[in-house]
Amino acid sequence: MENRNKNMLDYIHDNIEILKKYCLENNLSVDKILKSPRCYNKNELYVQYRNTEKKANNLKCDVPAKILLVIRKTPDGMSFEPAKDIIDYLGNN
Numbered sequence: 001m002e003n004r005n006k007n008m009l010d011y012i013h014d015n016i017e018i019l020k021k022y023c024l025e026n027n028l029s030v031d032k033i034l035k036s037p038r039c040y041n042k043n044e045l046y047v048q049y050r051n052t053e054k055k056a057n058n059l060k061c062d063v064p065a066k067i068l069l070v071i072r073k074t075p076d077g078m079s080f081e082p083a084k085d086i087i088d089y090l091g092n093n
Contacts, residue, residue, distance in 0.1 A: 008040040045071045
């Protein structure tokens with residue numbers, strides 16, 4: 001029985017093979033995705049881009065973090081919604 005109290009990060013780690021398959025099919029780096037800044041709740045995880053050149057002012061910046069990938073828990077497993085330029089940030093290069 002599924003633990004309904006698990007957050008999306010736990011769900012991703014429990015189903016890492018699905019993420020690995022998606023990354024392999026789309027030439028993305030699993031490591032980059034797992035190391036990227038993110039926010040999440042019980043059903044969605046947002047992989048974000050953080051500009052490291054502006055490290056000191058990140059909290060003062062009024063510009064929201066760029067969303068690179070949205071991963072959602074669905075009745076069929078996981079769905080992925082990539083940004084158009086995802087390969088530039090999370091590509092396997």
